[in-house]
Amino acid sequence: xARPGTRIIQAKLVLVGDMGTGKTSLVLRFVKGQFFHxxxxxxxxxxxxxxxxxxxxxxxxxxxxxAGQERYHSLAPMYYRGAAAAIVVYDISTMDTFARAKKxxxxxxxxxxxxxxxxxxxxxxxxxxxxxxxxxxxEEFAQExxxxxxxxxxxxxxxxxxxxxxxxxxxxxxx
Ligand code: GDP
Ligand code: MG
Numbered sequence: 227x228a229r230p231g232t233r234i235i236q237a238k239l240v241l242v243g244d245m246g247t248g249k250t251s252l253v254l255r256f257v258k259g260q261f262f263h264x265x266x267x268x269x270x271x272x273x274x275x276x277x278x279x280x281x282x283x284x285x286x287x288x289x290x291x292x293a294g295q296e297r298y299h300s301l302a303p304m305y306y307r308g309a310a311a312a313i314v315v316y317d318i319s320t321m322d323t324f325a326r327a328k329k330x331x332x333x334x335x336x337x338x339x340x341x342x343x344x345x346x347x348x349x350x351x352x353x354x355x356x357x358x359x360x361x362x363x364x365e366e367f368a369q370e371x372x373x374x375x376x377x378x379x380x381x382x383x384x385x386x387x388x389x390x391x392x393x394x395x396x397x398x399x400x401x
């Protein structure tokens with residue numbers, strides 16, 4: 227529950243990144259606290275809401291998850307329009323998805339919103355034995371582009387709440 231007088235921020239958040247990196251799984255972990263081993267590639271509902279309170283404000287997230295359009299590596303402008311935050315997801319066990327994440331960052335930068343809060347996320351941190359992308363590579367790219375950075379696992383829940391918390395914090399302190 228928001229305390230009386232707490233500032234409320236409504237924030238559209240979009241997820242981008244290649245298919246199979248775990249975007250839907252991250253959202254479902256955050257919103258429902260669940261993980262599905264055989265997550266369907268395309269889901270009917272691609273829109274979720276979740277409320278998160280940080281000390282500065284209560285953030286109401288409107289989360290836009292893609293329903294398969296990302297396979298064409300380009301999303302409709304309405305997908306990004308008005309977004310306050312974006313999560314770019316890659317899979318630490320597949321180098322290609324990291325290369326693609328860099329392209330997604332470029333595409334986001336082309337949207338031309340200098341206030342957009344961006345987070346780079348290396349998901350599937352539980353697959354450390356199959357790791358192809360080193361932590362430092364992710365960190366460095368995120369730093370160069372002024373992004374938050376985190377490695378997460380939608381499977382074990384590692385860092386998932388922390389990710390959304392950091393984004394909420396940044397939204398609350400920036401506005
Ligand atoms: P999306 O296409 O980016 O939305 O990816 P999905 O959420 O559909 O996930 C693709 C596949 O990766 C599914 O089989 C998920 O169960 C699996 N997956 C998602 N996140 C993780 C994770 O953190 N660890 C592991 N081991 N598998 C994951
Ligand atoms: Mg998906």
